[in-house]
Amino acid sequence: MDEDKTTRVMVRNITDLARLAGVSPGTVSRALAGKSLVNTKTREKIEALAREHGFRPNQMASGLRRQKTGVIGVVIPLGHDSRQQISDSFFMTLLGHLADELTREGYDLMLRRVVPEDDADWLDRFIGSGMIDGVIVIGQSDQFDRIEDVADGYGPMVVWGNHTEGQRHCVVGTDNRLGGRLAAERLIAAGATRLAFLGDTTAMEFAARFAGAQDIAARMGLPPIITLPTHLSPDRASEEIAQHLAARASQIDGIFAATDTLAALCLTELRACGIAVPGDMKLAGFDDLPIARQTVPPLTTVRQDIAAGARGLVDLLLRRLAGEKTESLVLPPQLVVRATA
Amino acid sequence: MDEDKTTRVMVRNITDLARLAGVSPGTVSRALAGKSLVNTKTREKIEALAREHGFRPNQMASGLRRQKTGVIGVVIPLGHDSRQQISDSFFMTLLGHLADELTREGYDLMLRRVVPEDDADWLDRFIGSGMIDGVIVIGQSDQFDRIEDVADGYGPMVVWGNHTEGQRHCVVGTDNRLGGRLAAERLIAAGATRLAFLGDTTAMEFAARFAGAQDIAARMGLPPIITLPTHLSPDRASEEIAQHLAARASQIDGIFAATDTLAALCLTELRACGIAVPGDMKLAGFDDLPIARQTVPPLTTVRQDIAAGARGLVDLLLRRLAGEKTESLVLPPQLVVRATA
DNA sequence: ACGCAATTTGCAAACGATTGCAAGATTCCT
DNA sequence: AGGAATCTTGCAATCGTTTGCAAATTGCGT
Structure with a gap:
């Protein structure tokens, strides 16, 4: 009955939880964020309540306030040859590894396919959306110039593709x-x-x-x-x-x-x-x-070492998020002789 | 020079833009949202300024206020057999089609792979994050029960998988x-x-x-x-x-x-x-x-008709987002006789 | 020129979490 | 016991956008 009463209360935000716990919202925020400033006992009480009510802080609000979202955008520009490219085994495998790596680093992945010719500022749109902390572009397609343009004014971007002498955007790819x-x-x-x-x-x-x-x-x-x-x-x-x-x-x-x-x-x-x-x-x-x-x-x-490629992309992106200026990464290909030649 | 002066100003939010346009933030918001309440001339002026400064409203803030994000979560639970499943051609192709369909409907796609055994409340976590308006689960794996539990309290979820008599969650899949x-x-x-x-x-x-x-x-x-x-x-x-x-x-x-x-x-x-x-x-x-x-x-x-499956998933999810209660969708398989039998 | 309706706008309160600052509570030392 | 040092907490502003309400403007008919 006592449990009933508490469980019946809907906890929609940090303030509701604060009321339940008899503390201020600020304290709840700190407790849930695992900061050291809050007393162990209050923290435990708050955590228990949060668990009991299945409460989780709203990431949108948090993102807005902290000015970072914990989300990395992954965008696949589809060339004239639109179709199928995304289900191309290679890109898909790369995407899978990216998902793994990003998850491991605590980031979420927002996937977007775009058709550049229908939508000239696909890249600025994604970046300017405020939804992502950084962006990984999978494949330069025929958008080299646009990517170069963006690279000048936007740091946290890494591109999978071919390295060209003197290019300005950070790229990871096989030689x-x-x-x-x-x-x-x-x-x-x-x-x-x-x-x-x-x-x-x-x-x-x-x-x-x-x-x-x-x-x-x-x-x-x-x-x-x-x-x-x-x-x-x-x-x-x-x-x-x-x-x-x-x-x-x-x-x-x-x-x-x-x-x-x-x-x-x-x-x-x-x-x-x-x-x-x-x-x-x-x-x-x-x-x-x-x-x-x-x-x-x-x-x-x-x-091509796809796993290494994904690791490289994520690693460089994180470094760039931290403000570092990074060089491109060119991976060595390896001949695999089987039976057709 | 005049252009120089204006372009030099950094427009970080709707308020900056409002100042430039000599109107209030509210008006800018309405103008950019394409509402009919704002005068055509002011709207055009605001749109021009926005374009000139490459300004786009922050989606996090908008999402927070409107209580909807425009993002659909797509989650792939990896069974004991973790590895590789995501690069499995089938899932990847389905994912590609999902990306297409969601984009066409104006939604973004947030991809998450989870290992349920490491992380018991993978589904509640995703849903409770506040980052997504709905969720598509790709594959029931061995998580049938958990999905059933969640389905009781959360509407906008559709699952790719097998249909079982009397189940409570909305599923799309082949027979x-x-x-x-x-x-x-x-x-x-x-x-x-x-x-x-x-x-x-x-x-x-x-x-x-x-x-x-x-x-x-x-x-x-x-x-x-x-x-x-x-x-x-x-x-x-x-x-x-x-x-x-x-x-x-x-x-x-x-x-x-x-x-x-x-x-x-x-x-x-x-x-x-x-x-x-x-x-x-x-x-x-x-x-x-x-x-x-x-x-x-x-x-x-x-x-299996993967494209139809993706269409079904998205269609049902949107209907559920609109509050409808939908039935599951079972697609017919088709025998393709080639040479091995 | 006046009054009333229809358009446009501005104001300010949300949305939910974070955080610098200051106040309150403990601890500890003498 | 008194006071300084250290922990904990609360307050309130802030992130950027949306939107109900009311005020201001415009248009129109007489």
Whole structure:
């Protein structure tokens, strides 16, 4: 009955709880925040009451007063190639790791997908919303310039993407160019001499991978690598790959795919065309997603360390939140030789 | 110069802007909110100033005052099998679609992964934070009871998962039991008579799929389906599958995998054992993820309509936010016959 | 020119938590 | 016991926006 009476009272805010505990709101606030200024006994009493009534301080109010929200924004700009990009395995895995890392550091994660062409100031909007303490941008897409602009006036931002000499925003990413070199070297070592790059080279990361491969082709005195542009969504890509193969398969004996996902699709199409891998055609991918182990034959690829990437992003962001000025972080790719090259 | 002078002023809040515009904060608020109560000319002037200074009202403050945040929480409870579940293709694809749908409805998405066993009141914490207007729970994991408890006192919650007769929380999900029936029927039609279920049946969805398959086996007078429990993370699963096959392969001629991901791994292991699919062993998966088309041979599976699921989740949640009491939504699965059964 | 209705605006009190400052209560030392 | 030093607490302002109410302005008809 006594419990009944107390439980019946609705505790909506710190003031209600203060009344119950017979103290002032300020004391409750301090107690719940675990500050040392409050007497152990009162603190315990307050904590007990809070638990009993399932009360938790309102984060919005707290955020407003403290001018920090405990939330990090994660934004994925979708290029022209909007669709599917977010369900792309790579980004999703990265997102998963980010969620882990941020949680571990006590932050929440607010996810936003944006289509920059429909919404020019997507980045300022997010930052200016007052809802987030900092922002992680996943993928530069074709928004390099806008990101640069914002970086000048806003500190707590870190971007996953490609590092370009002299850029002003803090970026974390794999050394794509080096990765491209590794892939090309492997294809050539496996016997290929006429290479093609499968993927859309207008995306910065992909362009760098292509450039790396081209470095090697040139150094080896091989003919320039031809490009076979595709979209990223599986349905369109399959079709486009089939067309590319129909038109070009006879002119090449090695394919460097921008992504494992593309490589896997390509493998399927090659099989459909009756082209043997690695016999008639060498193939290399990029990312080392789980699927790379499961294709038949398993895929030779270039690994990106996604977990390290996520850790880097969060670590740099926290340092920037603390006011530090941080350099970009470029991670080394690693060649993983399996059976396709 | 005149522009210089104005641009130099930092506009941090609605009051600053009001001063610039020569009106009161209230008017600025109304103007920016697009209310009809404010004169068209003043509104335009205010909007112009806001644009010029890149000012946006603080969402925290607005949320506090209006008692709604415009944010929907999406929480993924990770079972004992913590790892990897979030990068599971299925959940990630669902998450992508959710992000789309919520954005379209003008909501932001706050993502939280939780490990219920480390943190008993994960759900109340999220709800009580004051940061979200409603919550979508992705997967019941082993938290059915806790979710039921919460559902009694909190309206705006919708859960992705399995529907159980008489449950009190609003759920959206595929009819797993029916899906299980479809898969078993197909395996049997393809010639299998001694079936196994690959996956952890303590997860509710999986248990229902298993039960469905068992329905059919019983009806057909076949021996009971044996279960081959596994974890979900690819590394552990591979190993476990290999062990299962070593021990049991000779006793069975058909496998119903709880997930396409597991089916694909299983296919790889079968190949390693030299067991022909579908010759010596029929195989069916569940989900119809992109990978199902890319395995060799391509996978027979049961499709879940993920996009429809996401739409359902958001639609029901919005209705509940509006105060409606909604029923659960059970989506029909669809058999997709490819080459493994 | 006057009165009444319809528009626009301003005022000030919320929303719920935090925190500098000062007052009140304890402790401790002599 | 007296007084200084240390702990605890309460007070009240503050974060930035929204909104009910009332005041001020405008428009309109006569």
